[in-house]
Amino acid sequence: MSDALRLHTTTSQPNGSAWPRRRVLQTGLAVGPAAWLAGCANVVGQAKPHVVVVGGGWGGLGAVRALAREQVAAITLIEPNERFMSCPMSGHYVAGAGSLDELLHSYQRVEALPGVQRLRARAQAIERDRREVVLDGGQRVRYDALVLSPGIEYMEDSLPGFAQAREALPVGFRAFEHQAVRAQVERFLAQGGTFVMSAPKPPYRCPPAPYERAMLIAEQVKKRGVRGKIVFLDANPAPTPAPIAQPILGALRAYADVIDYRPNVELQAVDAGRRALQTSAGELRYDHANLVLPMRAHALVRQAGLGQRWADVLLPSFQAKADAHIFVIGDAQGSPQPKSGQVAFGQGRAVGEEIARRLRGEAAPAPKGEVELPLGICWAATSHDEAINVNVVTTMVAGEAPKLRFTVDPKPSARSGTAAWSWARGIWRAMLG
Ligand SMILES: Cc1cc2nc3c(=O)[nH]c(=O)nc-3n(C[C@H](O)[C@H](O)[C@H](O)COP(=O)(O)OP(=O)(O)OC[C@H]3O[C@@H](n4cnc5c(N)ncnc54)[C@H](O)[C@@H]3O)c2cc1C
Known part of the structure; x- marks a missing residue:
């Protein structure tokens, strides 16, 4: 078994301490002011591990949805915006041929998922030695596992x-x-x-x-x-x-x-x-x-020492190479997968399931040779009605570099133009519905 796969499947950390199976949630105890305490009251006291997800975009929502389904952890989503806004399909709006409303979606259904708490705040730093996320107001949120999906910044x-x-x-x-x-x-x-x-x-x-x-x-x-x-x-x-x-x-x-x-x-x-x-x-x-x-990874990721330009992660787990308690997904991580929303959402789901598996103390499934990483589906609209579809399948064998296989429409079509909107509405529903 290669080092990469061994780290993916083990519950011990590179620094030697064991991954927590069960520990008392400390969200409300750690964050500080009364308002935060009140906000966290529904999860405080549950003897479940605490998974914090930073970023309610494509990757973060994938992780939250998978973790909520598994019901093995208390989940805190840290996302500052009131609503979600999609970058995919934004070209129509930007060009003056679409509406902003189509891109905007409420977080209400995500907030109502069992075990999920949303903090409407901005993460300012990760203190890895204390396993805490520091928020912009100075409050602190302690985690057992941390999923980072804060996206990119411009260079x-x-x-x-x-x-x-x-x-x-x-x-x-x-x-x-x-x-x-x-x-x-x-x-x-x-x-x-x-x-x-x-x-x-x-x-x-x-x-x-x-x-x-x-x-x-x-x-x-x-x-x-x-x-x-x-x-x-x-x-x-x-x-x-x-x-x-x-x-x-x-x-x-x-x-x-x-x-x-x-x-x-x-x-x-x-x-x-x-x-x-x-x-x-x-x-x-x-x-x-x-x-x-x-572009490069969001400053939060780089300042936490998780990578220079992009976060260095182990594949296929997306566990940070520098810290076994942290998983980095979406555009902030440096795997060769395309930086796409579909990929980020899939990575989030896979990481959510992986964290749940580890928290349940289950053994990793036996490696089966080639592993498939989350699928990429992308659209390039060439007019308001037509688009080119780009699909990317990524496979890897432990210890080897991932292989990407592209399927691309040779020319624009109205069929792909319509399919792009069906894809978008479907995945927005899966993320936020
Ligand atoms: C014009 C355009 C078209 C695109 N079209 C497609 C397409 O057709 N198909 C496709 O699959 N992908 C497409 N993408 C790519 C897709 O949008 C990204 O790959 C995807 O958003 C990456 O997800 P993410 O979770 O890494 O980051 P994001 O979705 O950007 O999410 C990051 C989240 O983190 C939050 N955040 C930021 N800083 C903090 C902080 N300090 N504390 C807490 N939260 C924070 C942000 O508010 C945001 O909600 C397109 C992108 C663009 C720009």
Whole structure:
């Protein structure tokens, strides 16, 4: 048995202490003020281990749902936003062809799941030696197991001038930023001119999404007869990953009169005052811009010492290499799986089931050779009605690197356009319904 698999299946930690099977929940005792105590009253005192999940996005919700179903732990979800907002399908809204309501969903049903407590707060730090999450108000939440799915942050330091221009240049690759990008797109559609968009080098969240966004905006340019063009600067020689390159390039050709696609161009600096971009192909002036920056794991993960750019995890368990009590899932971890919502949700479910298995003290199932990691399903809308479907199957044998197998529509179709919405509504229901 390889080291990776042995760690996946054992209940002892690298530091030697045993994984707790049963311990008294300390949520309410640890968090502090009376309001928190009152909020936690329904779970305080239950002799169940305490699993804390940070981030109520795609990965976090997968973990919460699986853990709630297993009923072996008290679960605290830490998520600051009142409601969930989806990034998948946001391109239609951003381009001015969809509604924000479709992307917004209530957490009420998740909060009503047995054993689940939601703290509407922001985690500020993880104190691993004390097994505590420190919240933005200074309160502390103790955990027996911690699932981190806080998503990504932009590497603003990779583009000099960006930090000063942040307000004027919303990226829109995280929930609740879509409105600002939509406002920017509306200005472009009203005023015309040059709209510069970009795609960074991978790995970043949802590789087809920058191209999708450009095509959906270009469709509106054509429909509304806007006197404007989109200059798309791709840091890569072609859309990535390789299996999507030809289908996306083919779809971009349908917008050749609007989108000027320029491969191999890297952003070097931005001067928002002059509306000028320094690039590896020289200076470029813009009227409007939507720059998608390189990404890394949320600061919480990196500051906890769980990885440099992305969290280092063991596969297939997603247990942090640095800490056996922590699992990192979704876009914040550095496995070669695509950074997609479907994958994050699947990882969350798998990790929730794995934690429950360990808490029940059950032996790990005997390794069967090849293991399948959660499936990836992604959509690149090429117009309001058509899309390209991208499916990614990941398999691995313990001790070896995972293998990714892509199935990609060769060209856009209305069938995939409709299927994308069915997929989205189905998975939103599975997460939040
Ligand atoms: C435009 C676009 C289109 C996409 N299309 C698709 C698609 O078609 N299919 C697909 O599968 N994926 C798609 N994705 C990718 C998908 O959105 C991400 O892969 C997914 O959101 C990753 O899930 P996550 O749990 O890692 O992070 P998130 O879903 O971002 O969740 C992170 C959560 O953590 C919370 N959080 C952040 N900081 C803190 C903190 N300090 N304390 C507590 N909570 C915190 C946030 O509020 C958020 O709710 C798309 C992404 C974009 C941007």
